[in-house]
């Protein structure tokens with residue numbers, strides 16, 4: 310009888326364990342809880358929501374609504390628990406957090422195929438058994454150190470220092486233009502030139518904008534791990550500090566008037582398709598609504614759609630574009646699967662969905678079939694495709710669910726609502742095909 314060991318009983322680990330158990334695979338589920346806790350976990354139950362109690366919008370034409378529907382089709386325990394323990398929250402799905410964790414923990418405890426083991430795993434197992442490693446953004450230090458040794462220190466990050474990402478379609482191409490500094494290499498960057506007046510307005514709003522408060526444990530760790538400073542902190546160093554940093558006006562002429570600009574913001578392709586762009590050097594701790602307000606002051610970004618906001622927080626994640634395939638399996642060690650936030654998917658639902666997909670797919674493989682990726686026109690397939698293939702391995706930053714990572718429609722649909730509706734229909738069909746073994 311095949312057995313799988315799932316390490317980490319968080320959102321991803323619980324989904325993976327229950328999906329495997331449903332297919333009569335024996336599971337050892339290992340967690341340091343309740344003997345020990347990471348700095349954010351407090352509840353002895355599994356699948357703990359460490360911060361917000363919201364699983365975001367339920368509307369199908371939103372990325373998180375679509376992700377929920379895909380998970381529902383795949384019989385997700387997180388969605389089942391959320392529906393059983395929900396509290397009123399408008400069109401969002403929010404839960405009573407203790408009941409939510411208790412609901413999932415009871416399902417695990419009463420499942421005869423799952424053997425719960427309380428211990429800290431400090432090394433990636435080297436035997437030939439099947440493992441799902443899902444120890445999350447706060448993976449314990451000894452295991453994180455071992456992952457560094459196992460895969461190389463360049464392939465593990467301890468901190469998110471992510472700049473915002475915007476949708477290329479939402480930029481004003483009368484104002485932004487392709488070029489690279491001093492014309493070196495290809496014209497690989499989109500550039501936005503600021504006049505002195507534009508810079509002054511942007512600068513003044515940036516230094517006065519509201520920031521997110523770091524958690525206590527993050528404040529110390531942040532100093533140790535973070536190599537890069539938030540843009541607002543650089544700005545507070547003085548009026549010209551940005552012009553000597555990420556907004557330096559050198560090597561670029563304004564395409565509109567051929568003059569030397571006062572400051573330049575550069576945007577770099579975030580995915581191979583070139584549909585998403587990050588704002589170079591804009592790692593930030595600004596609140597999300599403030600990012601939208603302040604960064605939309607940059608010429609050409611007035612209507613920018615933020616696919617992902619900039620964040621700076623503690624987060625352990627591997628370099629999935631180098632290490633994993635689109636089934637979350639190690640490219641080199643075929644018995645090792647990873648799931649959850651450790652893989653670079655970001656968010657409660659994204660983590661849970663990856664665990665669900667890994668559990669179902671591994672069960673499929675152990676039942677004698679082939680591992681099968683999910684098509685990237687589905688949200689789960691797109692996340693898997695993004696972290697394993699689409700993202701830039703040299704600057705890999707985690708990704709949450711968003712409509713910008715789905716395979717584009719074959720024909721352009723200008724109306725956003727209609728476009729999202731069509732994308733959602735394709736996604737749902739793809740997940741059903743995958744579930745029914747039709748692909």
Ligand SMILES: Cc1cc2nc3c(=O)[nH]c(=O)nc-3n(C[C@H](O)[C@H](O)[C@H](O)COP(=O)(O)OP(=O)(O)OC[C@H]3O[C@@H](n4cnc5c(N)ncnc54)[C@H](O)[C@@H]3O)c2cc1C
Nearest residue numbers: 317319320321341360361430444445449649650656657660
């Ligand atoms: C402080 C903080 C706040 C967050 N807030 C939100 C939010 O509001 N909304 C949102 O969508 N996302 C949030 N996230 C991001 C993320 O979605 C959640 O952390 C999510 O729980 C990740 O799921 P996971 O299964 O990958 O990891 P987790 O749910 O963290 O589960 C990992 C499990 O592994 C165990 N473990 C760790 N190391 C070991 C080891 N060596 N051996 C055995 N077990 C181990 C842990 O005890 C834990 O039970 C937050 C993250 C953090 C760190």
